[in-house]
Amino acid sequence: MEKTPREPEYPIDDRILHRWSPRSFTQEPISDEQLFSLFEAAKWAPSSYNNQPWRFIYAKKNTPFWNDFLSLLIDFNKEWAQKAAALIVIISKKTFDNGNFSKTHSFDTGAAWQNLALQAGSLGFVAHGMEGFDYEKAKTKLRIPDEFQVEAMVAIGKQGPKEQLSVALQKREQPSLRRLLQQTVFEGKFT
Numbered sequence: 001m002e003k004t005p006r007e008p009e010y011p012i013d014d015r016i017l018h019r020w021s022p023r024s025f026t027q028e029p030i031s032d033e034q035l036f037s038l039f040e041a042a043k044w045a046p047s048s049y050n051n052q053p054w055r056f057i058y059a060k061k062n063t064p065f066w067n068d069f070l071s072l073l074i075d076f077n078k079e080w081a082q083k084a085a086a087l088i089v090i091i092s093k094k095t096f097d098n099g100n101f102s103k104t105h106s107f108d109t110g111a112a113w114q115n116l117a118l119q120a121g122s123l124g125f126v127a128h129g130m131e132g133f134d135y136e137k138a139k140t141k142l143r144i145p146d147e148f149q150v151e152a153m154v155a156i157g158k159q160g161p162k163e164q165l166s167v168a169l170q171k172r173e174q175p176s177l178r179r180l181l182q183q184t185v186f187e188g189k190f191t
Ligand SMILES: Cc1cc2nc3c(=O)[nH]c(=O)nc-3n(C[C@H](O)[C@H](O)[C@H](O)COP(=O)(O)O)c2cc1C
Pocket: 019, 020, 021, 022, 077, 128, 129, 130, 131, 132, 133, 152, 174, 175, 176
């Protein structure tokens, strides 16, 4: 499959283009002020009926919650994410307040996560999404009620030097490419 280099086919906001998911962190802490600025950005995402189904459960490094969060991750993610400043578990509410099922709860929460990631970039942090963790364990350990779906985890930190990673991870420490728009966008019907 042909892929674009990391340059846009059409002009876009630099913050969108330059967001990526590094794994090397400096171990610099994140303040509550900074962390809550990320949640604030997420808060302003659009959602169906303004239901705001996203919820964020977080643990900062050097707090009693940290080890519980770290223990959820698969070993591959633990190796690099243990140097992050904060870990977040993102969940979404599957129903509206009237009890009806929300078809778009994951979609809406995805929009909130992207806001959070872009805001992290604006503050000089990176946000690295993760699905490599134990979803069932997250539900029980973090006492997540059944009406919520566990969506993903995120590692937040200041980007560190590539050389600090293992050789295997260093090879992956670069911005990734993308499919061409012609493979993704269709006029009129799916082709
Ligand atoms: C929901 C989600 C889950 C992801 N899971 C992992 C993961 O478990 N481990 C990992 O190293 N990267 C993970 N990633 C990072 C993706 O591999 C990365 O976003 C993708 O390759 C695109 O690269 P970029 O974010 O650098 O542009 C995940 C990203 C998202 C959005």
